[in-house]
Amino acid sequence: EVQLVESGGGLVKPGRSLRLSCTASGFTFGDYAMSWFRQAPGKGLEWVSFIRSKAYGGTTEYAASVKGRFIISRDDSKSIAYLQMNSLKTEDTAVYYCTRGVYWFDPWGQGTLVTVSS
Amino acid sequence: QSALTQPRSVSGSPGQSVTMSCTGTSSDVGSYNYVSWYQQYPGKAPKLKIYDVSKRPSGVPDRFSGSKSGNTASLTISGLQADDEADYYCCSYAGSYTWVFGGGTKLTVL
Numbered sequence: 686e687v688q689l690v691e692s693g694g695g696l697v698k699p700g701r702s703l704r705l706s707c708t709a710s711g712f713t714f715g716d717y718a719m720s721w722f723r724q725a726p727g728k729g730l731e732w733v734s735f736i737r738s739k740a741y742g743g744t745t746e747y748a749a750s751v752k753g754r755f756i757i758s759r760d761d762s763k764s765i766a767y768l769q770m771n772s773l774k775t776e777d778t779a780v781y782y783c784t785r786g787v788y789w790f791d792p793w794g795q796g797t798l799v800t801v802s803s
Numbered sequence: 804q805s806a807l808t809q810p811r812s813v814s815g816s817p818g819q820s821v822t823m824s825c826t827g828t829s830s831d832v833g834s835y836n837y838v839s840w841y842q843q844y845p846g847k848a849p850k851l852k853i854y855d856v857s858k859r860p861s862g863v864p865d866r867f868s869g870s871k872s873g874n875t876a877s878l879t880i881s882g883l884q885a886d887d888e889a890d891y892y893c894c895s896y897a898g899s900y901t902w903v904f905g906g907g908t909k910l911t912v913l
Contacts, residue, residue, distance in 0.1 A: 720902075729892060729904055729905065729906045729907045730841070730849065730892050730894070730904045730907075731904065732894075732901065732902040732903070732904070735900055735902075746899075746900040746901065748901070782848060782849070788835075788837040788839070788854070788855070788896050789837070789839040789851060789854035789855065789894075790839070790841075790849075790851065790894075791850075791851035791854075791860060792848075792850075792851075793848040793849050793850070794848060795847075795848050796848055
């Protein structure tokens with residue numbers, strides 16, 4: 686079964702950092718691009734970041750709202766995607782989901798809640 | 804404000820059909836056949852229902868169908884069932900490896 690499991694969320698103060706992990710199983714992780722999305726409480730979905738597979742250079746893309754603060758990476762040997770979140774703001778408070786794909790996304794992990802508050 | 808515009812809510816009775824729209828621009832929906840639709844129950848992760856405008860992933864019943872005309876995509880659910888009640892989000896590729904979503908439509912099965 687293809688599965689994605691996020692971890693690393695929690696309560697953090699503004700300006701601090703947090704690293705999220707997305708552990709994959711059930712498929713050849715290195716063959717796929719991976720993305721992070723988020724959903725603020727009571728709000729809609731927002732794309733955050735994207736990383737290509739190594740076959741396509743492993744390069745990265747970011748939404749304007751997080752560019753320069755967040756860093757996406759991957760460890761294909763461990764089947765894990767990461768999202769390093771720096772200089773966190775209160776508006777980064779959301780459930781963060783990881784997912785697989787390029788033009789459409791499936792499956793999605795269960796999400797991990799990040800709360801940025803003093 | 805979301806990049807794509809979806810009606811806040813739609814409703815229908817069991818067995819009926821409902822259609823929900825997703826309006827973007829010539830820079831996203833109008834330019835690419837990469838519109839996807841996601842179903843989300845409260846507190847749960849989104850689930851892919853339609854991709855590439857009108858394709859269904861394995862396991863999604865043919866009661867779910869998608870289409871696009873110009874800058875507007877649509878999701879139709881026929882033969883409404885109680886467990887179709889959920890939030891539905893459309894997503895479009897917007898070029899340069901960026902993606903935009905609609906604000907979501909709450910489907911109520913009466």
